[in-house]
Amino acid sequence: xxxxxxxxxxRKGILEYCVLLIISRGEIYASDIIAELKQAKLLxxxxxxxxxxxxxxxxxxxxxxxxxxxxGPPRKYYMLTEDGKAILNQLDTTWQELSYAINTxxxxxxxxxxxSTKQTES
Amino acid sequence: MKKTHNxxxxxxxxxxxxxxxxxxxxxxxxxxxxxxxxxxDFEIVTDIENRIAEMFAEKLFAQQxxxxxxxxxQSVIQQMGSVKDFETSEESAEEQIPTPEYNSIKKLYRDxxxxxxxxxxxxxxxxxxxxxxxxxxxxxxxxxxxxxGLLVYMIFWIMVPKAKTRIEKMEMRGEETNxxxxxxxxxxxxxxxxxxxxxxxxxxxxxxxxGTGKVIFKIIVGSIVxxxxxxxxxxxxxxxxxxxxxxxxxxxxxxISMVNEEYLFPMTIAAFIVLIIPLLALILFSIxxxxxxxxxxxxxxxGLLVIWLGGVVTGIYYIAKVSTEFKEGAEFAQTTxxxxxxxxxxxxxxxxxxxxxxxxxxxIDPARxxxxxxxxNRDDNFNNPRSISFRIEKSTDGKVSLSTxxxxxxKTFEVALKNAQNIHYDFLQEGATLSFSPVLHIxxxxxxxxxxxxxxxxxxxxxxxxVSNEFYRYLRGYGYWDCEHxxxxxYSSWIMTDTGVxxxxxxxxxxx
Numbered sequence: 001x002x003x004x005x006x007x008x009x010x011r012k013g014i015l016e017y018c019v020l021l022i023i024s025r026g027e028i029y030a031s032d033i034i035a036e037l038k039q040a041k042l043l044x045x046x047x048x049x050x051x052x053x054x055x056x057x058x059x060x061x062x063x064x065x066x067x068x069x070x071x072g073p074p075r076k077y078y079m080l081t082e083d084g085k086a087i088l089n090q091l092d093t094t095w096q097e098l099s100y101a102i103n104t105x106x107x108x109x110x111x112x113x114x115x116s117t118k119q120t121e122s
Numbered sequence: 123m124k125k126t127h128n129x130x131x132x133x134x135x136x137x138x139x140x141x142x143x144x145x146x147x148x149x150x151x152x153x154x155x156x157x158x159x160x161x162x163d164f165e166i167v168t169d170i171e172n173r174i175a176e177m178f179a180e181k182l183f184a185q186q187x188x189x190x191x192x193x194x195x196q197s198v199i200q201q202m203g204s205v206k207d208f209e210t211s212e213e214s215a216e217e218q219i220p221t222p223e224y225n226s227i228k229k230l231y232r233d234x235x236x237x238x239x240x241x242x243x244x245x246x247x248x249x250x251x252x253x254x255x256x257x258x259x260x261x262x263x264x265x266x267x268x269x270x271g272l273l274v275y276m277i278f279w280i281m282v283p284k285a286k287t288r289i290e291k292m293e294m295r296g297e298e299t300n301x302x303x304x305x306x307x308x309x310x311x312x313x314x315x316x317x318x319x320x321x322x323x324x325x326x327x328x329x330x331x332x333g334t335g336k337v338i339f340k341i342i343v344g345s346i347v348x349x350x351x352x353x354x355x356x357x358x359x360x361x362x363x364x365x366x367x368x369x370x371x372x373x374x375x376x377x378i379s380m381v382n383e384e385y386l387f388p389m390t391i392a393a394f395i396v397l398i399i400p401l402l403a404l405i406l407f408s409i410x411x412x413x414x415x416x417x418x419x420x421x422x423x424x425g426l427l428v429i430w431l432g433g434v435v436t437g438i439y440y441i442a443k444v445s446t447e448f449k450e451g452a453e454f455a456q457t458t459x460x461x462x463x464x465x466x467x468x469x470x471x472x473x474x475x476x477x478x479x480x481x482x483x484x485x486i487d488p489a490r491x492x493x494x495x496x497x498x499n500r501d502d503n504f505n506n507p508r509s510i511s512f513r514i515e516k517s518t519d520g521k522v523s524l525s526t527x528x529x530x531x532x533k534t535f536e537v538a539l540k541n542a543q544n545i546h547y548d549f550l551q552e553g554a555t556l557s558f559s560p561v562l563h564i565x566x567x568x569x570x571x572x573x574x575x576x577x578x579x580x581x582x583x584x585x586x587x588x589v590s591n592e593f594y595r596y597l598r599g600y601g602y603w604d605c606e607h608x609x610x611x612x613y614s615s616w617i618m619t620d621t622g623v624x625x626x627x628x629x630x631x632x633x634x
Contacts, residue, residue, distance in 0.1 A: 031173065045203020047153070050169040054162045073133045073172060 015042055017095060019052060020080065020088045023062065027077040053078060061087055126189055132168075132175030136182075138190040144288050146174075146195050149204075156205045174198055228296040231285035232278075237321040242278045245285070248294050343412030347405050354401045361394045379570040381444055389440045395433030399426050448572060452538035453529035460522040463554035464585060467613065468512075470592040471550065471557035509562050510575050512596045514587060514616070514623045517580035524549065524556070527576035541571045549577075558596070581618050586626065588613040 018040065022033050030049060037043035056062045061084035066074040080088065125140040138146065153170060157163040177198045178190050233244035236254065243261055247254035264271030285291045365387075381389055403426065517523070528545045532538030541564075548559035562575045581587065589597065590613045615626035 030169070031176075045207045046173060046201055047170060047203035047208055050166045050173075051157065051160060051162070051208075054166050054169070058162060069176075073175065075176075076169070076172075 011042070016052065016056070017091050018042055019049070019056070020061065020084060020091065023078050024080050024085065024088055027065075027067075027079045029075050029077055033078070056084075060084070131178070132172035134175045134179065136175065136178050136190055137188055138195075139192065141288070142190055142192045142195040145192065145199075148289070149195075149199050152205045156208055170202065174202065177201065229290070229293040230282055231290055231294040232282050233291075233294060234284045234321070234325075235291075239275075239320050239324060240279045241284060241321070242275055242282065245282060245294060246278070248296070251296075340412050343408045347408045347412070350401050350405045350408070354398060354405070357394065357397050357401065361390065364390055380447075381440075382447070382569055385440045385443060388436060392433045392436040392440065395429060396437055399430040399433070402426065447533050447569070448531045449533060450535045450538045451529065451531045451572075452535050452542050453527055454539065454542055455525055455527045457523050457525045458549075460524055460551060460556075462522050465554055465588065466522075466579075466581070466585065467555045467588040467590070468579075468593050469555060469557045469590045470560050470596070471548070509573060510558070510560065510577070510596050511598045512558070512577045512579070512593070513598055514618070515578055515580045516618055516620075516622060517582045520582045521580075522582070522585070523580050525578040525580065527574075527578070529572070529574040529576065531572040538571070541568075541573060544568065545573050545575060547575050558593070560592075560596075583618050583620055585618050587616045587618075587623070589616060 015037075018037065019033060022028060022036050030053065031046065033053075034043060034046045034049055037049070043049065053062065057064065057078075060081060062078050063081050064076045064078045067077050069075045126137050127140060127143045129136050129138055129143065129146075150167075150171070154163070154167055157166050160166060178194065181194050181198075182188065182190065228249055230249045231245050232241035233248060233254075234241040236244040238244070238258060243257040244254040246252075247257045250257070261271045261275055264274070283290075285294045378386070403423075526547065526549070528542040528547075530538050530541035530545065532541050544565050546563040546565075548563075550557040556579075558577065562573060564570070564573055579587075616623050617626045618624075
């Protein structure tokens with residue numbers, strides 16, 4: 001249960017970060033975001049993305065405009081606002097810090113486990 | 123072949139098969155319910171719907187078809203993700219408030235799949251979670267309590283809709299109308315078992331009524347319209363005829379002869395209105411029901427109702443007025459002594475006797491009319507009902523006499539007595555033959571006021587009477603069939619005894 005909860009929290013944070021990253025490359029349509037997220041194996045169903053996009057938009061990180069589509073009604077194309085870009089920069093920094101923290105922790109843990117395996121072997 | 127729906131989703135029109143539509147409806151309802159906790163639920167759901175529409179359009183284009191089917195919907199839902207998938211990745215997963223499962227609320231429907239008659243009991247069984255057979259037993263037993271069970275059954279039959287769609291059937295069984303429930307219901311289709319013979323019959327009748335029955339129904343309604351129209355026309359013609367023949371003979375016939383002349387016109391009009399308006403209403407209603415005509419103008423229908431009520435009130439007023447003319451009764455008797463004979467013969471004389479008054483009215487010249495008779499052949503019994511009655515009594519003083527009792531009714535005793543005095547009755551004695559008129563006469567243009575003539579013949583013991591066959595109807599208190607008379611004989615013989623009149627030949631046997 002605790003593991004599940006932690007996983008969800010981690011996924012949630014990273015998902016937001018990834019979505020912002022994808023959008024930062026330019027105007028993009030929701031299902032294209034999903035395609036990328038699927039490729040990254042971060043998201044499996046589309047339905048999850050819409051509440052997230054709406055929330056980010058309401059927080060002023062995203063904006064969208066309507067663009068004509070060849071296969072049906074107009075589509076919402078999302079892009080980052082200035083606020084969004086600022087936040088993304090912050091998140092980049094945070095991610096680097098986090099990744100450093102994790103890498104460091106992992107290294108220590110790896111060394112310890114190697115030592116312990118050596119001890120058991122000897 | 124499958125039924126399809128047209129849906130407007132994400133501002134595009136999609137043709138979708140019925141079963142696929144049901145699944146999609148349930149899915150979207152779940153999605154809406156899930157996001158209803160979210161402040162931006164409308165926007166999110168709109169986004170999702172738009173995307174679903176787009177996916178449908180892509181699928182239809184890719185497969186070169188026009189209708190979305192179950193597989194398409196299922197694959198779209200898989201791509202979009204179920205509500206469970208949303209929950210796991212939801213930001214506010216911790217603070218989820220369990221919402222009441224409105225889907226699993228049971229609803230009362232008629233279960234026509236397992237019906238014996240109309241599925242009322244089966245539906246109630248589902249609703250109350252009892253086996254349908256107990257409900258049926260209960261209904262059957264309560265039917266014997268003044269038919270209450272049957273009545274309640276009928277009411278439920280009319281009021282409760284039958285479960286038509288899959289969703290309704292699932293609601294009827296209290297199954298959750300979510301995707302899981304749907305999957306279940308597809309795996310275990312609703313059995314159409316135990317369809318009673320009666321249910322089949324009733325369904326057949328229903329189908330018949332909807333098909334050929336409709337034609338028959340229209341024919342019936344059509345003939346009602348035609349007959350009512352004829353009747354309406356007849357009533358109008360009758361009114362015209364009646365008003366045209368105002369001063370003619372009509373007034374002297376029985377039901378009309380009751381009514382005072384001055385009341386006749388308003389009563390006729392009232393009767394006409396009372397008759398014609400329901401006929402008119404029947405015709406208009408039949409046309410409306412049978413041929414989907416437009417409803418009648420409200421002002422017109424209320425106007426007709428008011429006129430009809432006016433007709434009824436007028437009619438009742440005059441009927442009451444006429445009935446007061448019958449309030450008091452009066453009678454007086456006149457006794458005529460007769461010559462004594464050992465045997466009398468009683469006859470009905472159809473000859474019309476003329477009073478002096480009549481002779482003047484008809485301008486009959488007595489000289490020219492000598493030796494001629496006017497035969498009154500009309501069966502006048504109807505004109506003056508129960509007007510003549512005849513009894514035979516024992517004479518106490520040994521003399522033969524005929525007592526004539528004139529009776530009538532009127533507004534006051536004086537009027538009644540006057541009415542009684544105005545009765546003219548013809549009786550003729552020719553030797554031992556007594557001839558009676560079959561009718562009494564009242565003056566022309568006077569009203570029927572229950573005028574009656576009671577004739578009582580008093581004869582001493584031992585006197586014989588030969589009653590002619592025509593006379594029997596007027597004889598009160600003696601059974602015609604008690605006294606067998608000889609075949610072919612025109613009369614039967616009776617004799618006066620100490621205890622009253624007796625048949626002379628008691629039951630003549632067939633052999634002789």
